[in-house]
Amino acid sequence: MADMPAECAELAFLFPDGVRMACIRVQDAPRRLHDAERVYVKKAVEKRRREFSAGRFCAREALRQLGCNAGPIAQDAGGAPLWPEDIVGAITHSSTYAAAAVAGKSHLRGIGIDLEAVSRVSEMIAGKILTGPEKARLQNEPDPQERQRLLALIFSAKEAVYKCLHPITQGRIGFEDACIECEPSRSVLRIQLSARIRPFFPGIQGLPGRYCFFYDTVCAAVWLAA
Ligand SMILES: CC(C)(COP(=O)(O)OP(=O)(O)OC[C@H]1O[C@@H](n2cnc3c(N)ncnc32)[C@H](O)[C@@H]1OP(=O)(O)O)[C@@H](O)C(=O)NCCC(=O)NCCS
Known part of the structure; x- marks a missing residue:
């Protein structure tokens, strides 16, 4: 598990074995997006862009822990992230934190994670x-x-x-x-x-x-x- 902010340490124990997750303070997240992801926040305000980038950063970090070298994570028409085949996952962000969790479909059929202030x-x-x-x-x-x-x-x-x-x-x-x-x-x-x-x-x-x-x-x- 990559380092999480100390105050979020408990997040590492929420999911069963086989799930990989990452969490970061939104303000600490690198502002890197693939071009194919940037289109989703092209017209968004700065706060939304920052949160979106932090969520994508966590998603890629969680996928990396699963041994999956992820490229762009697109979204479906309803806004759900489109994960690599054979993987399920979810993304969340509050204005302070972002997190993502992923697992192989052989382990789980669905994952949900949510942060609220x-x-x-x-x-x-x-x-x-x-x-x-x-x-x-x-x-x-x-x-x-x-x-x-x-x-x-x-x-x-x-x-x-x-x-x-x-x-x-x-x-x-x-x-x-x-x-x-x-x-x-x-x-x-x-x-x-x-x-x-x-x-x-x-x-x-x-x-x-x-x-x-x-x-x-x-x-x-x-x-x-x-
Ligand atoms: C989609 C929804 C769950 C997002 O939750 P939120 O607390 O507003 O925001 P969060 O930051 O926690 O999550 C946002 C992320 O949810 C994900 N998401 C959006 N739509 C989704 C969907 N249809 N399915 C799965 N994930 C979805 C996205 O990854 C999104 O982040 P991104 O746009 O940066 O990629 C919420 O807006 C919504 O529609 N709620 C309705 C819930 C409901 O009806 N519940 C009843 C079931 S009991």
């Missing part, structure tokens, strides 16, 4: 993204700070689920299609999939995942076994 997740999204059981769990949390962390974690986990599953279903996955449970003592996530999308994944009720908090950031990692 906890304080930037607004309570206003709760009504839009939470399922009934998630709402109840949040309402049972008396400490406002813990409530904020829990909401950010649920949101981050749902974004990670989307990145993991959308490339497979290619169809609409809504926030109601994943119900997030967390086990704080082990930093484990259990994600129940809705009856609507389970037919895409015969024999699978849900996805495993893990998470960590550092500074004002939460990182959620989920995966789908091969």
Whole structure:
């Protein structure tokens, strides 16, 4: 594993064996893109370009660890990264950090990773993204700070689920299609999939995942076994 920022050390333990990942502070990432990638941010503002470059840097670093000498990483019409054949992966960036995780398709069928700044997740999204059981769990949390962390974690986990599953279903996955449970003592996530999308994944009720908090950031990692 290449050096990660010290505060992100826990990220290295989120995914199962066989997954390679990289994380960097956006401000420290080299601003190198292939011409074939630059087209995606040609009209973007500087902040977006910096984050995009940092994400691509992490993706290439993770692929290198997997023994894959990656060239440009293009994107599909929906914005998902197009990985080399036989590889699955995901990219994320907050304004401070970028990260990417990849694995061979013989290990995993899907990967999702997401970083969110906890304080930037607004309570206003709760009504839009939470399922009934998630709402109840949040309402049972008396400490406002813990409530904020829990909401950010649920949101981050749902974004990670989307990145993991959308490339497979290619169809609409809504926030109601994943119900997030967390086990704080082990930093484990259990994600129940809705009856609507389970037919895409015969024999699978849900996805495993893990998470960590550092500074004002939460990182959620989920995966789908091969
Ligand atoms: C696509 C989405 C998940 C990105 O998440 P985000 O928190 O806004 O931003 P992040 O920085 O963490 O991730 C951005 C990266 O996601 C990846 N991404 C974008 N669309 C994607 C897709 N359809 N599938 C997989 N990955 C995708 C890209 O790599 C992108 O970075 P890049 O453009 O620099 O390459 C988000 O914008 C979105 O559409 N969310 C809807 C989630 C949802 O409906 N969840 C319900 C499932 S429970």
